[in-house]
Amino acid sequence: MKKVLLTALAAATLGIALPVAAQNLAIVNGKPVPKARVDMLTQQLAKSGRPVSPEMQGQLKDEVIAREIFMQEAQKRGLDASDDFKSQMELARQTLLIRELFADYQKTNPVTDAEIKAEYDKFVEANGGKEYRARHILVPTEAEARKAIADLKKGAKFEALAKQRSKDPGSGANGGDLDWANAASYVPEFAQAMIKLKKGEMTQEPVKSNFGWHVIRVDDIRDAQLPKLEEVKPQIAQQLQQQKLAAFQENLRKNAKIE
Structure with a gap:
C-alpha cells in the first residue's frame, strides 16, 4: 500500500511539473527561458515578410538562448539602469506604439474595391484617347527651325x-x-501642334515652347494602350492606402491641442 501511494504521489508530482517544464525552451544560468519568445x-x-520554415526553428531557438545569455550579462553590468538605455527604450516604445496605431488604422479602414x-x-480618363508616335527636332532659334523645315522639304x-x-x-x-505617348505628356504648345497632324505629317511652321523651337512629325497614331484594372x-x-494613412496622420496633427 505504501509503495502504491508513493508511486501515485510521484506521478502527481510529475503531472504538475511536466507542463511547466514544457513551457520553457531552456534554463540559462538557473533562469527559465520561455518558449513564447520563439513564437514572438x-x-x-513573418510581419517583415520572412516566414519561418521548419528548418529555421533550430536557429531561432539558438538565437533566443543567445539573447538571454547576452541580456543576463548586460544586466549583471547594470547597463539596463543607465540613462542611455532608458532613453533608447523610450524611443523604441514610442516607435512600436506608433507602428501599432498605423497598423490598426489600416486594418479598420481598408481600401475597398469601389475605391480602387x-x-x-x-486614370483611364486622364490617359485614355489617342497615343502618338512622334519625332521632333529641337533647336534654339526660330531661324534654325525654319532652316530644318526647308531642308526636310528638299528631301533631307x-x-x-x-x-x-x-x-x-x-x-x-x-x-x-x-516613342508612344499621349498628348498630355507634352507641354501644351507641343501637344496642340502635334494633335493637328495626321499620320506621316510634319509641322509646316516652327513650334515654340519653353524648351526652344520644334519641328514635329507624327509617325503613327493609335488608341491608348492602358493596363487592365487587375494588372x-x-x-x-x-497608393490609396498610403493616401488614407497620410490623411489620418494629418487629421491627428490638425486636431491636436499644442500649447
Whole structure:
C-alpha cells in the first residue's frame, strides 16, 4: 500500500511539473527561458515578410538562448539602469506604439474595391484617347527651325537631321524619336501642334515652347494602350492606402491641442 501511494504521489508530482517544464525552451544560468519568445520572434519575422520554415526553428531557438545569455550579462553590468538605455527604450516604445496605431488604422479602414475602381477610372480618363508616335527636332532659334523645315522639304531625312541638329539629349541620338505617348505628356504648345497632324505629317511652321523651337512629325497614331484594372490593382490599392494613412496622420496633427 505504501509503495502504491508513493508511486501515485510521484506521478502527481510529475503531472504538475511536466507542463511547466514544457513551457520553457531552456534554463540559462538557473533562469527559465520561455518558449513564447520563439513564437514572438517568429511573428516578427513573418510581419517583415520572412516566414519561418521548419528548418529555421533550430536557429531561432539558438538565437533566443543567445539573447538571454547576452541580456543576463548586460544586466549583471547594470547597463539596463543607465540613462542611455532608458532613453533608447523610450524611443523604441514610442516607435512600436506608433507602428501599432498605423497598423490598426489600416486594418479598420481598408481600401475597398469601389475605391480602387474609381481611382482606375480617373486614370483611364486622364490617359485614355489617342497615343502618338512622334519625332521632333529641337533647336534654339526660330531661324534654325525654319532652316530644318526647308531642308526636310528638299528631301533631307528627318532622322538624320535630328541626330545632327537636335538639342534634345534624350531623343536627338535616336533620330528625334519620342516613342508612344499621349498628348498630355507634352507641354501644351507641343501637344496642340502635334494633335493637328495626321499620320506621316510634319509641322509646316516652327513650334515654340519653353524648351526652344520644334519641328514635329507624327509617325503613327493609335488608341491608348492602358493596363487592365487587375494588372494595376495592387499598385492602386497601395497608393490609396498610403493616401488614407497620410490623411489620418494629418487629421491627428490638425486636431491636436499644442500649447
